[in-house]
Amino acid sequence: MEITKKDVEYIAKLARLEISDDEKEILTKQLGHILDYVKVLDELETENISPTFHVFPMKNVFRSDKVKEPLSREEVLQNAPDQENGFFKVARVIE
């Protein structure tokens, strides 16, 4: 299936990326090229094949339900680009 500029705009919106007109041109071409390449997978009959999401059988790992000291507020905020009164500060959410 051919990928269009409109598709690229839609995917960028889903991915929360702002892309310039130049980038749209380039990405339409490159993603199309890559998707053409992966079409080769259609040669394989896989209807009765189970997918491999993880390569080895895994069991859930549970930790004991004990109260532990969490990261301090200071540590949590130490990398925040902006903060105020012990909270992350963000741009306005309500229009």
Place this chain on the structure above:
Amino acid sequence: MNLYELKVHEAHDLIKQKKISCEEILLGVLDRIEEVEGIVQGFVTVTRDYALKKARETDKKIALGRKVGPLTGIPFALKDNMCSKDILTTCSSKILEGFKPPYNATVFERLEEQGAVLVGKTNMDEFAMGSSTENSGLFATKNPWDPSRVPGGSSGGSAAVVASDQVPFALGSDTGGSIRQPASYCGVVGMKPTYGRVSRYGLVAFASSLDQIGPLTKDVKDCALVMNAICGSDLKDSTSAPVDVPDFCSFIGKEVKGIRMGIAEEYFSLGIDDAVRNVIGKAIDNLENLGMGKVELSLPHTSYALPAYYLVSPAEASSNLSRYDGIRYGFRHEDSNNLLETYQKTRSRGFGAEVKRRIMLGTYALSSGYYDAYYLKAQKVRTLIKNDFDEAFKNCDVIVTPTAPTVSFKAGENTQDPLQMYLNDVFTIPVSMSGLPAVSIPCGFINGLPVGLQIIGKPFDEGTILQVADAFEQSRSFLNMKPNFGSFVRGGV
């Protein structure tokens, strides 16, 4: 011999015999970094003061009777996608500018417990996406054998600093070949352990079902020593395997007579350079001369691994990288009117071109209407690839292949064509898709550039891989060749 040239086990012997101190080794390494780093550019951060403090503390502990373990006092580097408490961890991305994690990766903690000394964090393709370290958001690393060429990627920084004797060992991470391919291009030993063998806690996630941490070292014995330190289950990582860890050093120096090596025809046809094929052919002859049996076999779905990987890994990446929103850490674009604009502008300016391309590809593969056709299809193909290996290992103990189809290429040669760049990983990706362990070891040279031999093993059978790799290494003394920096340092370039 200069102190910076020492391998891990050689340095350990001297520290144990009290012939040198940890501080002396560290100072030798720091001088070497100063001497060659201007050319190689393998480090994002050099932790000089931190390392000096640690080395001096370790010397004091030894003086008071601390047991000297195999890594006590040994300087090392971490790829910059492994968290180190209060030390910059950037994934070579502008979006993680200034990020200092509040906790340590398990591997880092295990190495520090052994007394190893962190010297710095190494450059990488941004978020481990790439095959040349040209996709770093900061600067490009050079191949120590020829600075006009790439060191490979994405652990190119880790491979280059080991190859140029800036540290005795480094850790890298491998998603589709990112330890083995740069090891091949830089002429060092690089191992991707079985998926789950090493804890990924504190490794910045790229594609969670594929990512695995492993060592880059100067020889196979050192690789075994580092594997001993970093392997083992970890309650902090739910994908970490509860499997016993053998003493990997017990496989070093053993005969390989009777071990069956599988040779898969597909690995000698997919775009491989003739000269590489020739060098690998001689390496296989060499292993036969050591008494190994040879079994011809087929891995028929090999050519489908690369396209399947380029759906699975971007899909997982698009999900993992959604956390970079400019709110809690790293870079934030300030000139935004609302939250959505903050997200969009931060991500657009913080991520580089390759990362954006993969996020777009992954988002597309997971989006409504395309999930079954792309992502699910690729995961089913992954089953076929894994089945090929399961079948092959019924008839052999290891599989031997080239690590990469060519030697290191010129910087800039593949940057305009993502597909061409992706083809460098054609021989490493099937192994990653199957979660198997594999090592790349130097096996020869073409016009002064190293060639890597990949040895693939059964799940959790890293020991046999190391046994074969060590036997090969011991039989080829010319592999002690090193890149010659003399002409560069003296102003040759």
